[in-house]
Amino acid sequence: MQVSVEAGEGLERRMKIDLPFEQVSDEVEKRLQKYARSARLPGFRPGKVPMKVLRKRYGEQLHHEVLADMVQSSFMEALNQESLQPAGMPHIEPDFDLQEQRVGFTATFEVMPEFELGSVADKVVKRPVAEVADADLDAMIQRLREQRKAWNPVERAAEKGDQLTISFTGTVDGEAFEGGSSSGVTLELGSGRMIPGFEEGLVGAAPGESRVLDLTFPDPYQATHLAGKPVRFEVMVDAVAEPALPEVDAEFVKGFGVEDGDVERFMSDVRANMERELKDRIQARTKERVMDALLEANEIAVPEALVEQEIKAMGEQMRQAMGGAEMQLPSELFADAARRRVALGLILGKVVKDNDITADEGRVRKMVEEMASTYEQPQAVIDYYYGDRSRLSQVETSVLEEQVVELILEQVKVEDEPLSFDALTRSESASDQAAA
Numbered sequence: 001m002q003v004s005v006e007a008g009e010g011l012e013r014r015m016k017i018d019l020p021f022e023q024v025s026d027e028v029e030k031r032l033q034k035y036a037r038s039a040r041l042p043g044f045r046p047g048k049v050p051m052k053v054l055r056k057r058y059g060e061q062l063h064h065e066v067l068a069d070m071v072q073s074s075f076m077e078a079l080n081q082e083s084l085q086p087a088g089m090p091h092i093e094p095d096f097d098l099q100e101q102r103v104g105f106t107a108t109f110e111v112m113p114e115f116e117l118g119s120v121a122d123k124v125v126k127r128p129v130a131e132v133a134d135a136d137l138d139a140m141i142q143r144l145r146e147q148r149k150a151w152n153p154v155e156r157a158a159e160k161g162d163q164l165t166i167s168f169t170g171t172v173d174g175e176a177f178e179g180g181s182s183s184g185v186t187l188e189l190g191s192g193r194m195i196p197g198f199e200e201g202l203v204g205a206a207p208g209e210s211r212v213l214d215l216t217f218p219d220p221y222q223a224t225h226l227a228g229k230p231v232r233f234e235v236m237v238d239a240v241a242e243p244a245l246p247e248v249d250a251e252f253v254k255g256f257g258v259e260d261g262d263v264e265r266f267m268s269d270v271r272a273n274m275e276r277e278l279k280d281r282i283q284a285r286t287k288e289r290v291m292d293a294l295l296e297a298n299e300i301a302v303p304e305a306l307v308e309q310e311i312k313a314m315g316e317q318m319r320q321a322m323g324g325a326e327m328q329l330p331s332e333l334f335a336d337a338a339r340r341r342v343a344l345g346l347i348l349g350k351v352v353k354d355n356d357i358t359a360d361e362g363r364v365r366k367m368v369e370e371m372a373s374t375y376e377q378p379q380a381v382i383d384y385y386y387g388d389r390s391r392l393s394q395v396e397t398s399v400l401e402e403q404v405v406e407l408i409l410e411q412v413k414v415e416d417e418p419l420s421f422d423a424l425t426r427s428e429s430a431s432d433q434a435a436a
Contacts (some may be wrong), residue, residue, distance in 0.1 A: 001017060001018065001019055001020065001074055001077070001078070002017070002018040003015065003016070003017050003018075003078045003081060003082060004016045005082055005084070008108070010110075010301055010304075011087065011110040011111050011112075011113060011301055011303050011304075012108065012109070012110055013084065013108070013109060013110070013111055014106060014107075014108050015075075015078060015079075015082070015084075015090075015106065015107045015108075015109070016095075016104065016105075016106045017074055017075065017078050017104050017105055017106075017107065018095075018102070018103075018104040019067070019070060019074060019103045019104050021101040021102070021103055023070075024063060024066050024067060024070065024103045027066045027070075028059065028062045028063055028066050031062050031065075031066070032051060032054050032055060032058065032059075032062065033051075035054065035058070036049060036051060036054055039054060041053065041057075059098075060098060063096070063098060063103070064096070067094065067096060067103055067105070071092060071105055075090065075107055078107075084111050085111055085112040086109045086110065086111060086112075087109070087110040087111060087112050087303030087305050087306055088109060088110060088303060088305025088306065088309070089109070089305075090107035090108060090109035091107070091108045091109070092105050092106075092107055093105060093106045093107075093108070109305075110303040110304060110305050111303070112303065112346070113300050113301050113302070113303070113346065115298065115300050115350070117297075117298060117347070117350055117351065117354060118297035118298045119297060119411075120293050120294065120297045120408060120411050120412050121411055121412070122413075123293040123296065123297060123412045123413065124412065124413045124414075124415055125286070125289045125290055125293055125408075125409065125412045125413070125414050125415070126289060126414075126415050126416075126417040127282070127285075127286050127289075127409075127414055127415070127416055127417060128281070128282045128285050128286065128416075128417050128419045128424055129282075129416045129417060129418050129419065130278055130282065130418070130419045130420060130421055130423075130424050131278070131421070132271060132274045132275050132278055132421050133420075133421065136274065136420070136421040136422060137267070137270065137271050137274065139422065140270055140274060141248060141267070141270065144256070144270075145245045145246055145248070145252075146243075146245065148245075148246050148252070148255065149243045149244060149245050149246070150243070150244045150246070151163045151241035151242070151243060151244070152241055152242055152244050153239055153240070153241050154240050154241060154242050155206075155207060155240075156206065156240065157204045157205065157206045157240075158189060158202055158203055158204060158205050158206070158237065158240045159189070159203065159242075160189050160190045160203060161188070161189060161190055161242075161243060162188070162189050162240055162241060162242050162243070163186055163187065163188050163189075163240075163241045163242075163243070164186070164187050164188075164189065164202060164205075164237055164238075164239070164240055164241075165184060165185070165186050165187075165237075165238040165239040165240075165241075166185050166187055166202070166235055166236060166237055166238060167182065167183035167184065167185070167235070167236045167238060168181065168182060168183075168185070168233050168234065168235040168236070169181040169233070169234050170231055170232065170233045170234075171231070171232050172226065172229050172230070172231050172232075173229075177226065179223070180231075180233075184238070187199065187202075189202060189203060195215060195216075195217055195218060195221075195231075196215070196216075196218065197213065197215045197216075198213060198215060198233065201213040201215075201235075202235065202237065205235075205237045205240075206237065206240065207237055207238065207239050207240050208237065208238075209236075209237050210234065210235065210236045210237070211234075211235050211237070212232065212233070212234055212235075213232070213233040213235060214230065214231075214232050215230070215231050215232075215233065216228065216229070216230050216231065217229050217230075217231055248263060248266075249261075249263065250262075250263065253266035274421065277425065278421055278424065278425070281424050281425055282424070283402075285424070286405065286409075287401070287402075287405050290404075290405045290408045290409065290412070291344055293408065293412055294344065294347050294348075294351075294408065295340070295343060295344065295347070298343075298347050300343060300346060300347065302339060302342045302343050302346065303342070306342045306345075307335070307338050307339050307342050310334070310338035310339075310341050310342055311331050311334045311335060311338045314334040314337065314338055315329045315331075315333075315334060348400075348401065348404055351404050351407070351408075352400060352404065355407060357400060357403055357404065357407070358400075359396035359397075359399045359400050359403070360399060360403065363399045363402070363403075364392070364395050364396055364399050367395050367398065367399060368381075368382055368385045368386070368392075368395055369382060371385075372385075
């Protein structure tokens with residue numbers, strides 16, 4: 001077997017493999033001999049077809065079959081011979097000519113990048129420092145009360161925060177448009193559900209009052225044919241209701257699973273959940289900044305094959321999150337994030353290998369137990385993870401990443417960044433939405 005390798009653009013390689021014609025012919029001959037024992041052709045008894053006839057009739061076909069079978073084995077052998085690590089499946093171009101006794105193929109593929117880790121000693125990582133203050137707990141309780149608020153009808157002018165029941169008709173250039181009219185719609189003033197000016201224009205309106213709102217659709221707008229156009233809404237206010245927040249009492253906390261109605265225990269549980277969330281946010285923000293530092297120190301080429309795989313995986317993940325909807329999502333939507341993930345995967349793998357890091361079993365157990373603690377039957381969740389190696393490996397990967405983060409934090413310059421609970425969780429939530 002003769003092997004030659006040419007470097008293409010970036011990580012692309014073209015490997016030309018010439019197979020010994022005699023080796024292919026010998027294998028063809030073996031298959032012919034085996035087939036001859038039971039071959040049936042018109043004019044010949046079973047198993048008595050002359051080899052010359054079989055060779056003429058099936059020779060070329062068998063050469064193709066043998067070559068196809070030998071491609072995989074010879075490709076793997078050639079990779080080992082040339083010390084190449086492919087990043088994806090190769091594109092195979094056969095080179096087959098019986099007259100010239102030439103059999104071979106060319107495999108085009110990308111290789112995994114080879115690199116040495118860059119130093120992060122000059123990188124600065126800002127690590128958030130925050131705690132759950134009493135004011136944060138009060139604000140959280142207030143949000144929970146808002147979630148359970150009731151609406152009481154009032155006979156007064158509407159104020160921001162009130163809920164209106166309205167009927168409306170919208171026209172553009174004097175003509176009604178699809179989706180521009182409805183009745184019995186409930187709308188909380190200040191919710192931002194409607195186009196700019198709509199909700200503001202209903203402040204001060206009383207039950208039974210009608211108002212005309214001359215507004216303009218935003219540009220851009222989801223309905224592109226309406227973007228930037230002036231619109232008139234004729235609105236009838238059918239009813240006005242004001243919010244009524246529940247008291248934080250036994251009945252209220254029972255609605256959140258505290259069956260005995262113990263308010264103090266409820267407050268303690270809420271604070272514990274907030275502290276757990278804060279810890280996760282701090283770890284996530286710190287990890288993200290460590291990853292940024294690693295990327296800055298290691299500007300590596302990434303195989304496009306792996307990026308494409310990641311794009312497909314992210315697209316499928318989004319489709320599943322949307323209920324398995326059948327839709328074609330543009331690759332550009334995931335391209336940057338996919339490239340970042342692939343690069344980080346290669347860099348993290350190098351860090352793990354160079355530093356001989358293995359997932360700490362104790363930390364794996366602790367992570368599983370922490371996840372299980374939020375369920376009604378923690379032991380069942382623990383058994384679920386430890387009962388399947390593939391599920392446990394996902395936890396081990398997370399632990400490995402934590403260990404890498406700790407290692408890098410020892411090598412970079414760490415600066416504490418004081419933040420409030422609200423600032424940290426609000427900014428993280430915004431980042432999550434943008435990423436989604």
